[in-house]
Amino acid sequence: MGRLEGKKAVITGGAGDIGRVVAALFVAEGARVVLVDREQRRLEAVAAEVAENSGLKGEAASAAVSGVVADVTVAESVRAYVDAAVTRMGGIDVFVNNAAIEGEVAPIEEADEELFEQVMAVNVKGVWLGLQQVMPVMRETGGGSIILASSVAGLEGYREMGAYVTSKHALVGLMRTAALEGAEYGIRVNTVHPAPVDSRMMRSIEAGLVPDDAEKARAAIGRGIPMKRYATADDVAGMMLFLAGDESAFCTGDTLSVDGGVTAG
Numbered sequence: 001m002g003r004l005e006g007k008k009a010v011i012t013g014g015a016g017d018i019g020r021v022v023a024a025l026f027v028a029e030g031a032r033v034v035l036v037d038r039e040q041r042r043l044e045a046v047a048a049e050v051a052e053n054s055g056l057k058g059e060a061a062s063a064a065v066s067g068v069v070a071d072v073t074v075a076e077s078v079r080a081y082v083d084a085a086v087t088r089m090g091g092i093d094v095f096v097n098n099a100a101i102e103g104e105v106a107p108i109e110e111a112d113e114e115l116f117e118q119v120m121a122v123n124v125k126g127v128w129l130g131l132q133q134v135m136p137v138m139r140e141t142g143g144g145s146i147i148l149a150s151s152v153a154g155l156e157g158y159r160e161m162g163a164y165v166t167s168k169h170a171l172v173g174l175m176r177t178a179a180l181e182g183a184e185y186g187i188r189v190n191t192v193h194p195a196p197v198d199s200r201m202m203r204s205i206e207a208g209l210v211p212d213d214a215e216k217a218r219a220a221i222g223r224g225i226p227m228k229r230y231a232t233a234d235d236v237a238g239m240m241l242f243l244a245g246d247e248s249a250f251c252t253g254d255t256l257s258v259d260g261g262v263t264a265g
Helices: 017-028 040-054 058-064 075-089 113-140 162-185 200-209 214-223 233-244
Strands: 008-012 032-037 065-069 094-097 144-149 187-194 255-258
Touching: 008 017, 008 075, 008 113, 017 032, 017 040, 017 094, 017 233, 032 040, 032 058, 032 075, 040 058, 040 065, 058 065, 065 075, 075 113, 094 113, 094 233, 113 144, 113 162, 113 187, 144 162, 144 233, 162 187, 187 233, 200 214, 233 255
Parallel strands: 008 032, 008 094, 032 065, 094 144, 144 187, 187 255
Antiparallel strands: none
């Protein structure tokens, strides 16, 4: 029996690098998963890939993993994906609020106001709306685990990443508040803080830091990680599996780092 046997999970940012790997791991461990993303084509491709790799076929595959197109910054869209998940699965036991954007690489004094607002809308408002809709569902069914995808940038400052750093710090405050509000109902809420992850987002940040030599930026960032490598999506998924499962039944209100030692110094 898998570690998530019988659990029902929703993953936002489900078509992204981390969302895809988390979904595959959750399904492999026995969970049913609804993926949420804005891009329908990528969402369908990821759902099909996860189902195929799990070995499931036909109705079993459709029941195990499916997608909902939604904009996490719009309340009606968030209600719609939560309603769809409840209709398909009968409830939500695990909510991985993973959707995020990186914004621009620029000093605060040169940063674009509209881009700042976009980052805050996706990375903070989108999480707040998700909590607002999912927590009542979990309360009615006896609780669950909510995992907010933050970053080492939610624990430390980084030059030229003001909007992103602000948004990821904000998730810690949201998490702690939600953990206190949800505890008596069996709802656990935690944040996960990866080091830079080997992903599309980091390719964008590297190019922003050193436009003429992104590889130079990548090497410099890697040297700053005590374990001398970027995190992988598998590293992050492993921590999220722990938080989703029963092994972490008494863990709530915490910041859990997957950072190769970045925050140790």
